Amino acid sequence: MKLFAAMLSLSLFLLPGVPAWGTLLDDVEAKVLANQEEQIQAVKDIVKIESYNETTPGYSGPYPNPDAGVTEALDFALEKAEEMGFRVVKEPLYGYAEWGPEDAEEMVMVLGHLDTVAPGNPVLWDLGGPFEAKVVERDGEDHIIGRGTFDDKGPILSALYSLKALKDANVLLSRRVRIFFGTTEDYGGWRCVSAYAQKARAGEEEWPVLGFSPDSGSFQPTYIEKTSVNVRAYNKIDNDAADVKLTFLNGGTATNAVSDRCQVALQGPDHQLKAIKQAMQEAAAAEGWDLAALPIKFELNVDAGVLSVDVTGRAAHSGQAWAGVGANNRMMFLLSKAPVNADWQVVAEKLTRLAPPDENPDNMGAALGIQEGGIELDDIVTVNMGFARLESADVEPTIYNHLNIRYPDKGAELITGKSHQSGAEIKAKVEDKFKAARLEANVTGGGYPYTVPLDSEIIVKLQKAYKDATGKEVKPCITHGGTYASAWKNDIGFSMVAWGIDGGIGMHEANESLSIPKMIEGTKVMALAMAYLAPADEAPQPQPDDDARPHKSSSGGCDSLGLGTLALLGAVLVLRRR
Ligand SMILES: [Zn+2]
Structure with a gap:
């Protein structure tokens, strides 16, 4: 230096x-600021285009083709890119804009998407309509209100302006920078990325060497994404042989969510149902559950001979199961306490032993022998019983339970320095436990999760870009899953991480918004990141007659x-x- x-x-x-040239940061900053009014207008304009896939007319399959609005948003972005002088490619499911030396062998990708989730209930948008792009003050800063401002139209369009700032500042790049506009991220199964990957595998498209996805809501680079082991336990019960029959069991809405409700119906003689109700009430009281906040309702219909139990839980993401309260676990526990001779009671007891109603992070997974890590570093293994159901109640009654187990794998060693279980080890332990309990279970998953070493080029440079642009440090983080960056697993051989931008509120919610000052700051950060990821010092030396010479000013x-x-x-x- x-x-x-x-x-x-x-x-x-x-x-x-x-x-007199300033630093790269000064140059980039000046250009970002020079373009900011245009950028703000462009973000407003693209937010005004309704672009969500959930209502594609006439489409009945599981994944829609991009809605006409999404294609319109794609056209808008590509038109802007073309005006900026970038090379542009449009495909039915995606498009991209690229700048940098055309003959550069390597390409850096910035991955985002232009589809959004549906606006939801319009009444809840009380700060501005979802497609109005109104600017209001929020938390002391001007925010653009609208669907997609933060997820992900605002960030990915800002990335385009980051690249424009580099071009306007004549920053010399050694790699090409490609801004990828996806069309099916929020709904549509990431078909946009699949379509691109399919081409790349056929040699008709190019894999990036590195990349980041400004679709994560923060400038913390995600270096580990947890992955799952899934347990599908199907256990048949013989209702005919039991005095009290399990006729209904239904809890949970998704495998990756902590269940907030579980309902059961038992049929049998009154005196037994009364005894069951009492045993359940005593068990709940003995556990010290907060029944005022999370009630359990019992309904004993003596005439019909039915006891209904309705357990309330608290929803949370499966990867943060410790933050929720599983209604399903509680229900299985209550069923296990029933003083009866019945298969369902035995199944409930065995399941409760393996997945007890205990959200204490220190105990999570302990019953399965897989407890590890904590919530401070987020290297914790979580266990969630997403479903508890009675299937084929009339023909072949079967209790179905789904367990979703999330783990960071060996990647966690990068932060803790301790050894961690691999997915394969977790899977094997879980299989053994279910086998030992004589419970029928199909255990899948156990793969190697998305992990990028902390000292890898992508993490180091993204941190540096953030520090240089904002003066602040940022720590890489672990996430419990599902970022757009992981659409391309790093087993392909490149590192793509979820990263950027700060300053948004309410992804997927009403009043979604993006702070204008943070958006502009984010544009600077991303511009520096692009410059660092495509560093000029690896570029060929400019020659006297080289048109690509940096700072070839218009005044000559x-x-x-x-x-x-x-x-x-x-x-x-x-x-x-x-
Ligand atoms: Zn998104």
């Missing part, structure tokens, strides 16, 4: 009339210089871009 400073001042001294300042000074200038410029 010292050498560079010396050479720069030497060159300025030797070359009167040459513009560089063109009138002699050959020798140009060579020196080239060296200086290459150095100062480090």
